[in-house]
Amino acid sequence: MNFKHKFVFLFPGLFVLIGILIFPIIFTIRLSLSGWNSYTPEMNFIGITNYIRLFTDDPRFWESFFRLSFLSVTTVILQYVIGFALAMMVWREIKFKRFFRVIFLVPMMTTPVIMTVIWRTFFHESLGPVNDLLGGLGVKPILWLSDPVIAKFTVIIVEVWQWTPFMFLLLLAGLLSLPKEPFLAAAIDGASPFRKFVYVTFPLMAPISIGAIIIRLIEASKIMDTVFVLTSGGPGTATETSSFYIYIKGLREFQMGYAATLSFTYLVIMIISLTIIAKVLTKLMIKE
Amino acid sequence: MNLIGEKISYRPDEQFHLNDVSFNFKKGNLYTILGRTLSGKTTLLKTIAGLLNPDQGSISFEEKDFIKIPVWERNVAMVYQQFINYPHLNVYENITFPLEQRKLSPEQIKKDVDEALKTVGLVGFENRKIQELSGGQQQRVALARSLAKKAKILLLDEPLVNLDYKLREQLREEFKRIFSEGLSQDTILIYSTTDPQEVMELNGEVIVLDEGKVLQKGPAKEIFENPSNLKVAEISNDPPMNVLKGSKNSKNLNFENISLEIPNHFKNLEDKDYNFGIRASEIKLDENGEEFEIELAEISGSETLLHLKRGNSKIIALIEEVMNFKIHEKVKINFNANKFYAFAEDEKLVSSPYGGTNG
Amino acid sequence: MSKLYTFLKYFFITFWTVFVVAPFLWAVSTSFKDFQSVNSKVTYIPWLDFEPTLEGWRVLIKSPAKGGVDIVEPYFNSIFVTCTASLISIVLGTLAAYALSRFTFKAGFVRNNDITFFFISQRIMPPIVLSIPFFIFLSTIGLLDSLLGLVVVYIVLLMPIAVWIMVDFFNRVPKELDETALIDGCNPYQAFYKVVLPNSIPGLIVAGMFCIIFGWIDFFFAFILTFTEVQLLPVKVVALNSSITPWWSLSASALVSVAPLIIVAFIVERYLSKGNLSGALK
Numbered sequence: 024m025n026f027k028h029k030f031v032f033l034f035p036g037l038f039v040l041i042g043i044l045i046f047p048i049i050f051t052i053r054l055s056l057s058g059w060n061s062y063t064p065e066m067n068f069i070g071i072t073n074y075i076r077l078f079t080d081d082p083r084f085w086e087s088f089f090r091l092s093f094l095s096v097t098t099v100i101l102q103y104v105i106g107f108a109l110a111m112m113v114w115r116e117i118k119f120k121r122f123f124r125v126i127f128l129v130p131m132m133t134t135p136v137i138m139t140v141i142w143r144t145f146f147h148e149s150l151g152p153v154n155d156l157l158g159g160l161g162v163k164p165i166l167w168l169s170d171p172v173i174a175k176f177t178v179i180i181v182e183v184w185q186w187t188p189f190m191f192l193l194l195l196a197g198l199l200s201l202p203k204e205p206f207l208a209a210a211i212d213g214a215s216p217f218r219k220f221v222y223v224t225f226p227l228m229a230p231i232s233i234g235a236i237i238i239r240l241i242e243a244s245k246i247m248d249t250v251f252v253l254t255s256g257g258p259g260t261a262t263e264t265s266s267f268y269i270y271i272k273g274l275r276e277f278q279m280g281y282a283a284t285l286s287f288t289y290l291v292i293m294i295i296s297l298t299i300i301a302k303v304l305t306k307l308m309i310k311e
Numbered sequence: 312m313n314l315i316g317e318k319i320s321y322r323p324d325e326q327f328h329l330n331d332v333s334f335n336f337k338k339g340n341l342y343t344i345l346g347r348t349l350s351g352k353t354t355l356l357k358t359i360a361g362l363l364n365p366d367q368g369s370i371s372f373e374e375k376d377f378i379k380i381p382v383w384e385r386n387v388a389m390v391y392q393q394f395i396n397y398p399h400l401n402v403y404e405n406i407t408f409p410l411e412q413r414k415l416s417p418e419q420i421k422k423d424v425d426e427a428l429k430t431v432g433l434v435g436f437e438n439r440k441i442q443e444l445s446g447g448q449q450q451r452v453a454l455a456r457s458l459a460k461k462a463k464i465l466l467l468d469e470p471l472v473n474l475d476y477k478l479r480e481q482l483r484e485e486f487k488r489i490f491s492e493g494l495s496q497d498t499i500l501i502y503s504t505t506d507p508q509e510v511m512e513l514n515g516e517v518i519v520l521d522e523g524k525v526l527q528k529g530p531a532k533e534i535f536e537n538p539s540n541l542k543v544a545e546i547s548n549d550p551p552m553n554v555l556k557g558s559k560n561s562k563n564l565n566f567e568n569i570s571l572e573i574p575n576h577f578k579n580l581e582d583k584d585y586n587f588g589i590r591a592s593e594i595k596l597d598e599n600g601e602e603f604e605i606e607l608a609e610i611s612g613s614e615t616l617l618h619l620k621r622g623n624s625k626i627i628a629l630i631e632e633v634m635n636f637k638i639h640e641k642v643k644i645n646f647n648a649n650k651f652y653a654f655a656e657d658e659k660l661v662s663s664p665y666g667g668t669n670g
Numbered sequence: 671m672s673k674l675y676t677f678l679k680y681f682f683i684t685f686w687t688v689f690v691v692a693p694f695l696w697a698v699s700t701s702f703k704d705f706q707s708v709n710s711k712v713t714y715i716p717w718l719d720f721e722p723t724l725e726g727w728r729v730l731i732k733s734p735a736k737g738g739v740d741i742v743e744p745y746f747n748s749i750f751v752t753c754t755a756s757l758i759s760i761v762l763g764t765l766a767a768y769a770l771s772r773f774t775f776k777a778g779f780v781r782n783n784d785i786t787f788f789f790i791s792q793r794i795m796p797p798i799v800l801s802i803p804f805f806i807f808l809s810t811i812g813l814l815d816s817l818l819g820l821v822v823v824y825i826v827l828l829m830p831i832a833v834w835i836m837v838d839f840f841n842r843v844p845k846e847l848d849e850t851a852l853i854d855g856c857n858p859y860q861a862f863y864k865v866v867l868p869n870s871i872p873g874l875i876v877a878g879m880f881c882i883i884f885g886w887i888d889f890f891f892a893f894i895l896t897f898t899e900v901q902l903l904p905v906k907v908v909a910l911n912s913s914i915t916p917w918w919s920l921s922a923s924a925l926v927s928v929a930p931l932i933i934v935a936f937i938v939e940r941y942l943s944k945g946n947l948s949g950a951l952k
Contacts, residue, residue, distance in 0.1 A: 036766030
């Protein structure tokens with residue numbers, strides 16, 4: 024079908040989106056070439072000075088980027104494994120199937136910052152229930168939020184709680200849409216559950232898995248809310264992620280020009296690395 | 312006042328979906344388009360409906376340039392092979408939909424819909440949901456919707472192919488009745504199918520389509536008796552006509568070390584190599600016949616299809632009873648030489664038992 | 671083997687259920703506490719461990735002048751922004767998705783898939799990257815600290831989701847359905863709203879739920895782009911999280927703000943089995 028009417032369908036959405044985005048993107052690029060800060064709040068032109076500073080004299084940005092990579096990859100792997108396991112468990116008939124499905128979905132419906140506020144009280148080192156209960160078992164209080172190493176894992180726990188449901192949802196939807204025939208065939212061949220998973224379920228789910236992992240990586244790379252409330256990037260810079268660092272530079276220190284440089288570089292790195300990850304995953308998971 | 316297509320080509324990608332197709336359809340007639348899957352039948356029907364615009368060629372109807380008229384103003388009706396109805400409407404609403412779209416009066420709509428329901432035998436089903444109906448019933452609703460419109464061009468795209476055998480037989484009979492009684496002399500009916508038997512039973516004008524090209528046009532009987540080339544012979548027979556590479560000399564027909572007496576209609580043929588064609592039904596089991604090896608035996612209804620092999624030739628024989636055979640078993644068969652076709656090496660028909668030649 | 675598997679399975683399900691529910695239980699319990707029961711030692715069960723009070727809940731509806739928190743206005747702000755942005759995104763996104771699913775677009779090297787990718791790829795954009803230019807953009811046009819400004823920004827967040835889900839949904843609605851509508855005398859717009867839309871309700875619901883989720887849970891844009899005039903719920907709740915945090919009102923307001931979306935979980939579960947999501951991932 025090909026009618027001139029097709030543009031009437033496409034253009035409103037397309038142009039609204041482009042219209043909203045075109046200014047921010049052009050503006051960011053232009054801003055990144057300026058020295059806009061709280062002393063000189065103007066759009067002067069300083070060439071690529073900001074970029075030189077970023078690539079030669081800003082280890083804190085790169086550290087925050089690697090920290091972000093570590094956090095997002097770790098959480099997404101955990102979410103994938105747990106989400107897949109949960110999805111497998113409530114895929115077929117099980118008692119209270121719908122109840123569990125809803126329960127497993129609930130965390131993603133909750134506002135991350137608000138839940139993080141609760142998590143903060145939950146992991147509170149003297150007044151929170153976790154340390155209290157562990158103390159009952161004779162474990163010394165754990166510094167969930169103030170130890171640089173443990174704080175990272177606290178962030179991971181909260182992220183896993185929050186977003187495993189999304190992975191679960193995508194994977195369960197995938198499982199429910201799988202054709203029945205391969206499973207019948209495997210059942211007739213008398214394959215064990217383990218073999219069935221390795222040779223039937225997993226390969227069938229590979230394309231869906233890749234999609235789900237990429238989507239989650241995209242979302243995880245934006246980790247910000249949790250860190251903001253839970254640790255404020257601390258202790259020190261122990262949980263500072265790229266977004267949070269850009270936030271500090273731009274909206275706390277008002278180095279707008281430099282923050283724009285960071286933003287633009289960060290966006291480019293994100294697009295490149297996500298493309299590579301998508302390619303690699305496709306190679307690893309789909310064998311033909 | 313006819314529906315005329317001239318030199319229509321449609322090539323959305325590397326391959327032609329329609330390649331230089333021309334036709335002249337007259338009102339009050341039934342046309343069948345015979346072709347295998349992906350031969351361009353659906354594309355042709357969609358082009359006539361206006362869902363596709365050909366890259367080249369023209370279509371005119373009632374002396375108007377049809378291509379300039381958008382689908383929704385063409386007043387055609389189409390029944391798809393998938394049972395396409397509006398799932399959110401019940402049976403009655405499905406049939407009234409196109410009529411309301413044309414803003415007919417409520418009385419007229421009621422009259423037309425009741426008539427269409429009666430024709431397809433769905434009286435009493437008005438308030439059913441589409442999802443509650445069987446495949447055959449769903450296809451009847453689609454047909455009723457097309458009939459109620461009283462469209463001047465009615466397109467049916469393999470309407471029976473997704474039904475099971477018994478329903479197909481039954482609905483085919485009804486189609487014949489509906490087409491002969493229920494349609495006005497104002498309507499052009501175009502019916503596409505892969506099934507030669509359907510073509511013969513509907514007995515209209517046939518267009519044989521393959522890879523987007525028209526191979527042969529003519530009455531059903533003519534196509535069946537005198538297929539213009541090997542391709543048509545294969546497409547217009549189910550199972551496809553058997554082809555045996557061989558030769559004729561002054562005394563015999565020879566193929567695969569078998570010699571047959573020259574049948575009367577071959578008497579005037581030049582002595583040289585030919586592709587001989589013989590229908591599966593013209594091969595019989597015969598103790599004194601030639602030995603072939605069984606590759607596969609299929610039982611279908613009250614018939615048995617034997618896939619046979621000898622030398623480089625593979626043929627299919629249709630046995631009119633249910634018999635059990637073992638694979639690799641040898642059987643002896645006899646060819647009815649009077650029903651042999653001869654096709655030249657360029658696959659064109661040279662001689663047919665019904666007297667037609669193309670050469 | 672299978673017994674061990676069953677045991678592990680139920681163990682894991684129980685463990686995860688407890689993990690999911692724990693913070694909620696803790697919040698429910700805390701919301702009924704007072705200063706004493708929070709700060710003396712860790713308490714869990716009302717009446718048994720501590721004397722419950724409704725103070726945490728009461729302050730929610732008190733005006734700030736009387737020492738209350740007043741989350742009523744932020745609540746309605748959040749509902750307004752989320753619903754408006756979701757609605758606009760769904761309408762525009764669904765139209766665009768329909769076009770991308772049904773018609774062929776060619777412009778230079780750009781094809782349908784590229785346009786679809788453009789829509790969906792907007793999710794890659796980290797909020798921080800957009801927030802600075804949006805901050806300046808909205809202040810230039812005078813929409814900083816306004817509901818309308820937030821709606822504009824949220825459209826960027828939500829339209830990609832609507833397009834993603836609806837393109838996939840429309841791809842699985844047989845195109846013969848719209849073709850039949852065209853043949854039956856509908857122009858393309860009529861075919862869309864008389865035939866395609868009424869048959870796309872499951873897809874629209876799923877897309878709508880996702881827009882509502884991702885609109886409702888946003889904090890960052892609301893935090894950066896609003897100050898005093900307009901406050902959204904997450905910003906308000908987090909603002910309570912100061913050094914002398916009143917845990918009880920914090921918990922109560924947190925529970926109130928996550929509660930409406932729990933219904934969404936039920937709706938999503940219901941439409942899940944119709945497989946409305948899976949194809950979109952390929």
